[in-house]
Amino acid sequence: MKTSTKMLPIILSSIxxxxxxxxxxxxxxxxxxxxxxxxxxxxxxxxxxxxxNTNFDGAAEREIKEANLREDHHHVSIYYEENFTDLLxxxxxxxxxxxxxxxELFGELDERxxxxxVFENPEDIxxxxxxxxxxxxxxxxxxxxGIIYYNKESILEGNELALYRFQKNILHEYTHYAFERxxxxxxxxxxxxxxxxxxxxxxxxxxxxxxxxxxSYFKDVPLQQLTTHDxxxxxxxxxxxxxxxxxxxxxxxxxxxxxxxSINELVESIGETRDFEKSFMExxxxxxxxxxxxxxxxxxx
Numbered sequence: 001m002k003t004s005t006k007m008l009p010i011i012l013s014s015i016x017x018x019x020x021x022x023x024x025x026x027x028x029x030x031x032x033x034x035x036x037x038x039x040x041x042x043x044x045x046x047x048x049x050x051x052x053n054t055n056f057d058g059a060a061e062r063e064i065k066e067a068n069l070r071e072d073h074h075h076v077s078i079y080y081e082e083n084f085t086d087l088l089x090x091x092x093x094x095x096x097x098x099x100x101x102x103x104e105l106f107g108e109l110d111e112r113x114x115x116x117x118v119f120e121n122p123e124d125i126x127x128x129x130x131x132x133x134x135x136x137x138x139x140x141x142x143x144x145x146g147i148i149y150y151n152k153e154s155i156l157e158g159n160e161l162a163l164y165r166f167q168k169n170i171l172h173e174y175t176h177y178a179f180e181r182x183x184x185x186x187x188x189x190x191x192x193x194x195x196x197x198x199x200x201x202x203x204x205x206x207x208x209x210x211x212x213x214x215x216s217y218f219k220d221v222p223l224q225q226l227t228t229h230d231x232x233x234x235x236x237x238x239x240x241x242x243x244x245x246x247x248x249x250x251x252x253x254x255x256x257x258x259x260x261x262s263i264n265e266l267v268e269s270i271g272e273t274r275d276f277e278k279s280f281m282e283x284x285x286x287x288x289x290x291x292x293x294x295x296x297x298x299x300x301x
Contacts, residue, residue: 060127061142064117074099075111076145080118086156087149087166091118094170101171101206102178105263109181114143116170122148131233136169138176140191145173164211172207179203186271193270197226201247202263205255208248215249215299218242223250223292253295258283 068079073092080088095116103109119125125146129137136147147169149155154162179202183191191199219240225231226243235243254262262283269279277288284291 058128058142061115061117061144064124064127065115068117075113076116077113078116078118081120083120083152084118084149087118087152090155090166091116091170094167095174097167097209098171098174098178098206101209102175105202105206105260106178106182106267107264109178110184112143112181114145114177116145116147119146119148120152133236135165136173138173140177140180143177145170145177147173168207168211171209172203175203175206182267183271186267188271188274190274193274193276195223195227195276196229196232197223197243197247197250198276200232200244201251204244204248205251213245213248213252216242216245218245220246220296223288249299250292250295253298254284254291 065079068081069085071078071080071088073095076095078088078091099111117128125134125137125148128144128146129139131137134148136145138145149166149169151159151162155166176199179199180191183189183194219238219242221235221238221241221243226235226247232243235241251263266279266283269282270276273279273282280286280288280291286294
């Protein structure tokens with residue numbers, strides 16, 4: 001009897017230690033898994049929040065939302081300062097355009113709620129994104145789209161360049177959201193299977209909808225070096241490189257050669273194979289480097 005009594009604290013201690021190991025291991029696994037899914041560094045608390053809410057609002061985001069006006073349009077909550085009010089109708093029209101164009105590209109998508117925060121001051125967007133020299137961003141983890149707008153009066157007057165930049169910004173960033181929804185519908189459901197040049201090329205392709213873009217001279221960065229977010233961020237600042245335009249023409253050439261439906265075919269295939277290179281080869285008959293060589297030859301003629 002006495003032996004059993006002495007053993008009880010040891011057993012309880014062992015159980016507590018074991019639970020601690022499981023919790024620590026589980027938290028590390030959870031954070032790493034969600035970091036891979038979202039391509040963002042997350043705390044354990046953020047990971048738990050995401051599992052329960054599938055849309056995490058950080059302190060800075062909440063503060064900005066509370067200080068701004070709000071207008072809901074479809075599944076999008078638009079947060080803006082009073083000075084932006086005159087641009088709301090155009091913003092809604094552009095969101096309609098983005099929704100319609102992405103449905104043409106990807107088919108019907110599940111519209112999960114998302115937030116759009118509009119900034120007039122470029123410095124303010126740094127509260128929500130660590131990226132440098134940007135006009136907009138999309139965070140899948142927070143399901144948050146942020147954009148900066150310039151030259152309000154020129155936009156309202158219909159200045160071609162100002163209007164193009166404003167609408168392209170919304171079209172581009174919304175396409176990141178829509179592409180994530182498309183990936184959700186595949187068997188793999190993993191956005192990291194797709195190289196960043198493909199993500200950004202699609203966003204640029206929709207962003208430049210109805211616009212003819214002339215191919216200009218820029219320093220090529222091999223697509224194989226534009227696979228991860230770290231590679232992409234470094235390549236953005238390479239002298240004479242333009243990775244956004246380069247990725248746009250990669251997608252544009254893919255569409256021109258194989259049809260717009262090829263995008264959906266490729267995504268569906270990757271959902272099965274979980275291998276971008278393999279599915280790309282099945283669609284085009286080429287490896288990515290071979291495709292890139294053909295692409296460069298076509299535009300350099």
